Amino acid sequence: MQKPCIYCPGICISVCPTFINTGNLSLSPLGYSRYEDLGRNNCLKCWRCVSECPLNYPLPESYASEVKLDLEVLKKGEIILLSARKLDDKYSYGLSELLGTGLISINGLAERYDEGRPVNPSSLKRILRVLKNYGKVYTISPESFHTLSVPLLIENLAEFSIRLNYNGPIHIPCLLLSREEKIIQALISIGVRPTKIIRDQCLKMEEPEGLSLCPRASMRNVKTVFDEILASLSY
Ligand code: SF4
Ligand code: SF4
Structure with a gap:
């Protein structure tokens, strides 16, 4: 088991999608770090809390056995x-x-x-x-x-001479928030015109608006940038 959460004032809580949506402290990093079963079953494993935590406490993976890649x-x-x-x-x-x-x-x-x-x-x-x-x-x-x-391929599409003709909101997945600026610049350079950036919707919890940059979004019937790329390559 990793070094435990030190129960600082809960810096991580403000970015946790389950807490933001429910207002319930048990469904937040504080609740998940106190109650193993909640952490194991209810935490979305979106990793948003980890980058906020002063210890980078890996809460999303604290309660399960290792996996070999x-x-x-x-x-x-x-x-x-x-x-x-x-x-x-x-x-x-x-x-x-x-x-x-x-x-x-x-x-x-x-x-x-x-x-x-x-x-x-x-x-x-x-x-x-x-x-x-x-x-x-x-x-x-x-x-x-x-x-x-x-x-990320989406930061390097110009190398494949891909142009995308999309004009609308863009959904940034939780794990790519640190790359937002670079990704958006790269997409603009190949013709995308973002009208809004959506960074506060975790697709494990809700269907994000706009074109998602996460392949998983297709499982929720949300259009992704990869649908656009495949369509552009198939012409
Ligand atoms: S991984 Fe996501 S859902 Fe789980 S505690 Fe952290 S921010 Fe909340
Ligand atoms: S997980 Fe990190 S930020 Fe959240 S309460 Fe624990 S020590 Fe504080």
Whole structure:
């Protein structure tokens, strides 16, 4: 078990979507850190609280057993698209085909972000070592970006000469909040015209408005930037 929450005045509470939506302290980082079952079952594992906490206390993954990450090379290529299994498969296979990239799939990330299972450190080291052997690796999954620091495809679409003709609100996923400025600049440079940035809607709790930058949003029937990219590549 990690070093426990020190019950500071609760700096993290103000960013927790379950607390914001319910006003219930039990459904907040304070409640989750006091009551294991609530932490295990009710916390969304969105990780918003961690960056606010002075200790970076990894509350979302404090109550479950480790998961080992593993990697499968599905297709070789000069540029690799990294797919997070069960999180972005709907898009990564088609994108890799249309963009002409190789494809590597990582297993275990869904368990980290859905079940709050900490990543086994040696499996993480091994994956990072393997990925170093590949020149350029991009991902479409916020989870791969967050765990493996792999650059985001949406920040590098210009390299593939992609233009998108979208004008409307953009939803930034919880795990990509730190990249908001860079992502928006990159999208504007390929033709996107954002009318509003939505950063306070966790899609594990509600259907965000606008075009989402998270592949998971498709499971909630929300249009994603990857639908737009696939449509533009299919013409
Ligand atoms: S991971 Fe998200 S839902 Fe869970 S306590 Fe932190 S902010 Fe709240
Ligand atoms: S998780 Fe961190 S920010 Fe939240 S109450 Fe505990 S110590 Fe404070």
